[in-house]
Amino acid sequence: MAVTQVRAILLEPDDDVAAVLETIATHGTIAVTLSASGKTVCELAVCQDIPFGHKVAVRDIIKGKPVHRYGFPIGIATIDIKQGEHVHSHNMRSMLSPGSKQSKSPTLRPAQWVHELVKSSLKAVGTSAEGAQAMADAITEAHLRGVETHGLRRLRPYIARIRSGGVDGNSRPRVTTRNALISIDGRNGIGHHVATCAAKAASTAARQFGISIVLVRNSNHFGFAGHYATLIAASKQLGIVTSNGQVCVAPEGAKKPLLSNNPLAIAAPLRSPDRFLELDLATSMTSRANIVEAAGSGALLPPGWAQDADGNPTRSPGAALEGSLQAFGGRKGFALLVALEALTGVLCGGAFADHVSSKETALDAPEGTAHTMIAIDLEAALRADAYSDRLEELVERLLALPRNAAADAIRYPGERRWKLRSERLRAGIPLSDAELTDAVHLAKELGIATSV
Amino acid sequence: MALAIGGLTGYPRENGRKGVRNLVAVLAAADNVNPLARHLAARNPGVVCLPASYGRGQMGRDFEVSLRAMAGLAAHPNIASCLVVSFEPESSERVAKLARQLGRQVATLSFLETGGLLESLHKGNEILCAMQQAASLVQRVPLAVSELTIGLECGGSDTTSGLFGNPALGAFTDWIVDHGGTAVFSEPVECLGGEDLLRKRAVSPEAAERLVSTVRLYDELAREQGIDLAGTNPTPDNLAGGLTSIEEKSLGALAKTGSRTIMGVLGYADAAPAPGVWMMDAPAAAVENVTALAAGGAQCVCFVTGTGNPTGHPISPTIKISANPRTVERMSAHLDVDLSDMLRGHMNVVQGADAIRAAVVKVIGGEATAAERLDYLETNISRIGPSV
Numbered sequence: 001m002a003v004t005q006v007r008a009i010l011l012e013p014d015d016d017v018a019a020v021l022e023t024i025a026t027h028g029t030i031a032v033t034l035s036a037s038g039k040t041v042c043e044l045a046v047c048q049d050i051p052f053g054h055k056v057a058v059r060d061i062i063k064g065k066p067v068h069r070y071g072f073p074i075g076i077a078t079i080d081i082k083q084g085e086h087v088h089s090h091n092m093r094s095m096l097s098p099g100s101k102q103s104k105s106p107t108l109r110p111a112q113w114v115h116e117l118v119k120s121s122l123k124a125v126g127t128s129a130e131g132a133q134a135m136a137d138a139i140t141e142a143h144l145r146g147v148e149t150h151g152l153r154r155l156r157p158y159i160a161r162i163r164s165g166g167v168d169g170n171s172r173p174r175v176t177t178r179n180a181l182i183s184i185d186g187r188n189g190i191g192h193h194v195a196t197c198a199a200k201a202a203s204t205a206a207r208q209f210g211i212s213i214v215l216v217r218n219s220n221h222f223g224f225a226g227h228y229a230t231l232i233a234a235s236k237q238l239g240i241v242t243s244n245g246q247v248c249v250a251p252e253g254a255k256k257p258l259l260s261n262n263p264l265a266i267a268a269p270l271r272s273p274d275r276f277l278e279l280d281l282a283t284s285m286t287s288r289a290n291i292v293e294a295a296g297s298g299a300l301l302p303p304g305w306a307q308d309a310d311g312n313p314t315r316s317p318g319a320a321l322e323g324s325l326q327a328f329g330g331r332k333g334f335a336l337l338v339a340l341e342a343l344t345g346v347l348c349g350g351a352f353a354d355h356v357s358s359k360e361t362a363l364d365a366p367e368g369t370a371h372t373m374i375a376i377d378l379e380a381a382l383r384a385d386a387y388s389d390r391l392e393e394l395v396e397r398l399l400a401l402p403r404n405a406a407a408d409a410i411r412y413p414g415e416r417r418w419k420l421r422s423e424r425l426r427a428g429i430p431l432s433d434a435e436l437t438d439a440v441h442l443a444k445e446l447g448i449a450t451s452v
Numbered sequence: 453m454a455l456a457i458g459g460l461t462g463y464p465r466e467n468g469r470k471g472v473r474n475l476v477a478v479l480a481a482a483d484n485v486n487p488l489a490r491h492l493a494a495r496n497p498g499v500v501c502l503p504a505s506y507g508r509g510q511m512g513r514d515f516e517v518s519l520r521a522m523a524g525l526a527a528h529p530n531i532a533s534c535l536v537v538s539f540e541p542e543s544s545e546r547v548a549k550l551a552r553q554l555g556r557q558v559a560t561l562s563f564l565e566t567g568g569l570l571e572s573l574h575k576g577n578e579i580l581c582a583m584q585q586a587a588s589l590v591q592r593v594p595l596a597v598s599e600l601t602i603g604l605e606c607g608g609s610d611t612t613s614g615l616f617g618n619p620a621l622g623a624f625t626d627w628i629v630d631h632g633g634t635a636v637f638s639e640p641v642e643c644l645g646g647e648d649l650l651r652k653r654a655v656s657p658e659a660a661e662r663l664v665s666t667v668r669l670y671d672e673l674a675r676e677q678g679i680d681l682a683g684t685n686p687t688p689d690n691l692a693g694g695l696t697s698i699e700e701k702s703l704g705a706l707a708k709t710g711s712r713t714i715m716g717v718l719g720y721a722d723a724a725p726a727p728g729v730w731m732m733d734a735p736a737a738a739v740e741n742v743t744a745l746a747a748g749g750a751q752c753v754c755f756v757t758g759t760g761n762p763t764g765h766p767i768s769p770t771i772k773i774s775a776n777p778r779t780v781e782r783m784s785a786h787l788d789v790d791l792s793d794m795l796r797g798h799m800n801v802v803q804g805a806d807a808i809r810a811a812v813v814k815v816i817g818g819e820a821t822a823a824e825r826l827d828y829l830e831t832n833i834s835r836i837g838p839s840v
Contacts, residue, residue, distance in 0.1 A: 007797055009615055011707075019615055019694065021795060035619055038800030053611030054694035070707060072648050074700035087696070094697030096645050096682040300665065300672045316665045 006030045008056055010041060012071035017055040017087050024050045032058055048086045055087040067092050107436055108428030115140045117439055117448075118155060124446040125162050127169030127190060134193040138223040143429040145417035147280075149289035150224040152431070152439050157359070158221075159442070162190070164364040167220050173197050180209035183349075186219030188366040195222035195371055199231040199239070202375035206237055210380035216371040217350025221245060221359055226280030226417070229267035232375045233276050236384040240374040241265040244345040246367070247354040249284050250324035251334050255311035257324035258353050261287065262340040267414070269378070270395065271388045274422055277395070278414025283337040284325040291320050345370040460816055462595035462751070463532065467555025470595050471529035472751045472816045475500050475767055476583045478576070479526050481538035481547050482507025485563055488537050488572055495573065496580045500531075500766050502831050506839060507543070514837030521721035521833040523550030524747030526558045530767045532587035534558045535579050537572070541565050554723070559583070595816070598632030601724060602812070603745030603753035603768065604708045605638070607738040610758030611693040614704025616775035616794040617756035620804025624754070624812070625710035625729065627805060634727045636718065636745055637709045639736040641670035644681055645699035646706045650714065655728075659716040666717050666733050708756055720834065721747035738763045740834040742770055747833070752815055754808060762786045764823020766831055769815050772822055773808060786822050788815070 008018035008030050018032050027047050031040045042058070050056055055069070061081040066073035075094045081087060115136045122132035135158065142150040162169045171189040175182060175197070182201050186194035198214045205212035222228070225241045232239025245260035261284030268277045285305040294301055295317035306320030307313055314320055327334035345352025351368030359367055378384040395412045403410060424430075431439075443449075462470030479502040480489040486503040493501035502525055510518055526534040526547055534551070536558050538544035544560035551558045559579050566572045604625060606613055625635045643650060647664045654660035674681045686695040695701050715728040721744050724730045734744035738761055742753050746768035753770040755761065760783040764770035774780055775791035784790075789811045793799035799807070815821055823829055 011615070011619065019611070021797070033797070035615075036623075036801050038797065038803075051694065053615070055696070069700055070649075070703035072646070072699070072703055074703060075697040088694070089691065089696050092696050094645070094682065094699055096698055300668050315669070316661055319661055319665075 005043075007040075008032045008044070008058075009035050010058060011035045011069060013041070014068065014071065016057060016059060016061050016068045018058050019053055020046075020050050020056055021052065023052045024048075030056070044084050046084045048084070050086045057081045057083050057085050057087050059083050061087075066095075106430035106432050109431055109436075110428050111140050111144055111425060114143055114152065114429055114431075117443060118152075120448045121155060121159060121443060121446055122162075122169065122190075124448055125159055125169065127162060128172070128193070130172075131169055131190040131193040134196040135190055135223075137196070138192040138227050140429075141227050141421075142224055143431075144421040144424045145226070146420040147224045147226070147417070148435075149287055149293075152435050154221075154223070156438065156442055158190075159446075161220070161359060161363055166359070166362070166364045166366060167191075173216075173219075175201055177201075177205070180205050180212045182212060182214045184214060184216045184219075186216055186369075188218055188220065191220035191222035191367075191369060194219040195228050195241075195243075195373075196231065198371060198373050199228040199241075199375075202239070202373045203232050203235040203237055206232075206375035206377040206380075207235070210377050212375050214371075214373040214375075215348040216373070217348040217368070218366065219243075219369045219371055220367045221369060222371065224280060225263040225265035226267065226278045226414075228371075228373060229265035229280070230276050230278055232373065233267035233269050233278075234273075235375075236269060236378050238376040238378060238381075238387075239265070239267045240376075241371065242340050242344045242373075243369060243371040244341055244352060244356055245369055246288070246356060246358045246360070248288055248325045249327050249334070249337060250307060250311065252326070252331060253311075255309075259337055259341055260356060261325060261327075262337055262344060264336075264340060268391055269384070269388050271392050275418045276414050277391060277412060278417055280413075280417075281328070283327055283333055283340065285328050286325065288321075288325065291317050291325070295321060344372045348372060460595040460597070460813065461592035462599070462816070463529070463590050464593050465529050465532075465556065467527070467529075469529040469555075469749070470593070470599050470751075471531065472595075472818075473530035473767065473769065474587050474590055475531045476580060476587050477502055477526070477531050477534045477767065478580065479522060479534055479536045479547070479558075480504040480507075481522060481536055481543040484508060484539050485537045488563055488569060488576070491569070491573055492535070492537070492576045492580060495577055496584065498584065499580050502526075502766065505832055506835065509839035510835075510837070511840060512837055514835055517720050517836055518833050519546055519550060520719075521744065521747040522547045523554060524721045524723070524749065525743075525767060525831070527551040527554035527556035528746060528749060528767050530751060530769075532590055533583035535561060535576060535583065537561045537563065537576065539563045596632070597628060598727060600628065600816075601634040601636060601748070601750045602628055603636050603638075603742065603748075603750035605738065605741055605745065605753055605770075606705055606708055606756040607736075607741075607763070608757040608759040608761040609705065610776060611695075612775040612791075612795060613756050613758040614695070614701075614707060616791050616801075616804060617758065617773050618704060618707035619801050620775070620791055620794065621708040621754055621756050621773060621808060622710040623801050623805035624808040625708065626712055627809065629710065629712045629728055632727050634724045634730070635709070636724055636730045636732050636748055636750055637706075638732040638734040638741055638744060639705065640667045640731060640733060641674075641681065641736050642705040643667045643702050643731075644671055644685075645697065646702035649703060649706055650731075653712070653714045653729075655713050655715050659714065662717045663714065663731055666731065708754075718748060720744050720836075723749040735834055739830045739832045742768065743831050743833055746831070752812060754812065757787075760786060762823065762826070762828045764821060764829045766829040769821045770823050771808070771811055771815055773811075775804070785826065786828070788822050 008020045010018040061077045118136035161167045171187040174185040202214045229239035229241045250257040261282040265280040308319040308323040348370035357365045378387040477500040536544040541562035650663040651660040685698040718732040742765040773789040777792040
């Protein structure tokens with residue numbers, strides 16, 4: 001009579017692994033039995049030592065593929081696993097535990113690399129050179145200043161909208177000037193391009209009149225508002241920029257959102273040319289980009305950020321994406337948001353509030369985004385140097401305040417961004433694996449040669 | 453062995469539910485009357501004492517949860533009559549009011565109003581005597597599986613739990629649900645990594661969302677205390693036992709919930725509003741956990757253990773199941789169902805579920821569980837906030 005075979009239990013018929021019921025210390029065959037029936041479904045040659053209760057692969061598992069047990073993935077194979085091999089932490093990892101996540105340090109790329117990638121990607125889909133330049137500038141600046149949410153991860157959706165006709169990659173904005181008041185019809189062009197034109201027009205007019213306001217309609221998503229405010233500030237002016245956008249914020253007590261999270265950016269030059277005071281805030285508790293990121297990573301939202309489709313507070317990113325965001329600062333923040341929309345969408349004569357089309361759900365529909373920009377010429381107001389000196393004094397006094405025990409630093413708006421920018425111009429832009437991989441894939445899809 | 457599905461009986465209660473025990477209980481509405489509750493239970497053999505761990509200085513949702521749990525215990529179908537004692541009359545009246553909302557009448561007794569311990573003992577004895585007499589007159593009536601709520605729990609888990617104990621309990625759970633019964637599992641913290649399963653089995657996208665966010669909330673709570681659950685699980689013990697990932701550990705725990713649709717999430721100590729499988733939002737520690745399941749109205753709790761866990765709840769008979777031969781050998785007095793033959797290959801999952809069902813049928817019929825025989829019974833309501 002044959003020696004009793006070691007058994008291994010297969011919990012579900014399609015599982016990749018079974019658990020051995022005796023420690024296997026010699027080579028031989030084991031009987032894989034199905035948990036429900038107790039019947040042997042196959043015999044397996046085992047060539048490794050496997051302790052009691054540990055898993056054995058009942059089929060080959062390819063590196064990177066999920067390993068199934070109880071009918072569900074319990075992790076992924078970190079190397080190719082052969083049938084009959086021991087499956088444990090040496091060749092499989094959880095999809096959740098942080099030790100197993102890609103915790104590699106990010107890859108550094110020169111700012112020029114990011115700029116070129118964006119420019120050549122846009123060129124490949126046939127946009128105007130100015131459009132490509134403006135978006136490349138804005139996306140590169142976002143990475144330089146640590147505003148990754150408005151960086152390369154936006155390139156694929158931007159290009160999808162251009163390709164499906166939602167954004168006209170070749171249109172040029174139409175500018176109508178009435179002294180210091182300038183109206184721009186974006187003609188559904190690339191938002192970054194329209195906004196860059198607007199910032200330049202604002203600066204030019206302010207130099208002539210001391211102050212200017214530019215009202216933009218029929219534009220598209222323009223990236224981060226601080227970019228345009230500092231474009232104005234770089235001309236020794238004070239720049240104020242607002243915009244509307246995709247509807248997402250509900251007033252307290254309302255079930256449905258009506259407004260976007262209109263950003264407000266104010267920038268002014270400090271003494272040295274590579275530092276600016278740069279306020280840039282969206283009027284929601286957080287950006288939609290952060291909610292999308294939380295949904296991807298499975299994190300819960302902090303309380304007070306969002307409500308679900310029925311207007312109830314929620315901490316679930318999924319429910320928040322179907323529902324709405326909350327304004328920052330409660331009712332005061334919401335009041336500011338309403339006032340900003342009165343200054344933007346309502347004033348510019350284009351779409352306002354929820355008439356702005358969603359850039360996510362309607363890929364081929366123009367957004368109709370509105371921007372408002374104000375430039376104040378500092379030379380005209382005070383003498384530019386005098387203003388920067390006075391602003392410098394304000395910042396210095398702020399930084400010199402005595403700190404309490406818990407604070408590691410007191411900061412002024414824009415301090416972090418412009419410090420990062422100097423570092424990154426020198427050392428390169430850190431890109432996560434996901435950002436890098438996606439950018440390179442996109443380039444490949446568009447037939448562009450990139451140096452990875 | 454052929455098992456009769458029919459033949460189950462239970463004690464009818466005025467709210468239409470049926471109990472599998474016919475207990476008389478004295479419940480303390482706050483810790484300051486625990487001595488009174490204990491004295492009363494000692495003077496009236498057979499009366500179950502349900503002391504309070506706190507009760508003074510509680511506030512907000514914590515207070516509300518405690519009250520609901522106390523009312524759930526007082527109104528439990530396994531209890532024929534309950535006397536709620538408190539210091540000032542308002543405290544016991546609060547519990548009584550909530551118990552009435554659950555369809556049960558309870559008696560109240562205030563230490564202050566009655567005039568101290570001796571007077572309270574005197575009056576309480578009279579009440580409990582009358583309650584015991586009335587209880588003795590309640591006759592068992594037929595009980596359908598659809599009238600049962602079973603609590604599902606695992607603790608002291610090891611390799612045999614995920615391989616045998618929990619899958620066998622899962623097969624029994626399927627049987628309960630297929631016959632119109634209700635099964636409640638809890639310990640959302642032990643479902644972390646099992647979100648795919650919860651989503652797939654949830655009755656609706658909304659239920660899926662609730663289930664997953666309830667599980668994640670515990671991850672968040674742990675993080676706030678600086679603990680990364682996914683990073684610290686599986687534990688070194690688990691790893692030595694062959695568990696590689698937290699997903700695997702959670703799926704092993706979830707195996708006890710069977711394979712049927714999950715209806716949604718119940719609040720701590722809340723009763724299931726409809727039959728089927730439910731997840732209760734209650735912490736994993738065994739005593740608090742069985743207390744929450746009992747307060748939610750589970751007539752009995754099926755508890756799978758690997759290395760052994762003696763805990764039983766005083767009003768919801770707790771049936772101990774193990775497939776670990778060593779535990780079966782060393783701690784047999786604490787066990788009700790021996791599944792060690794599953795490891796030896798002499799018993800499959802279906803037969804394991806049959807063994808559990810046979811034990812449950814006996815316990816429903818009145819047979820004492822190991823924990824009841826040993827009087828290894830404890831109750832404790834979870835706190836979710838500090839006292840002031």
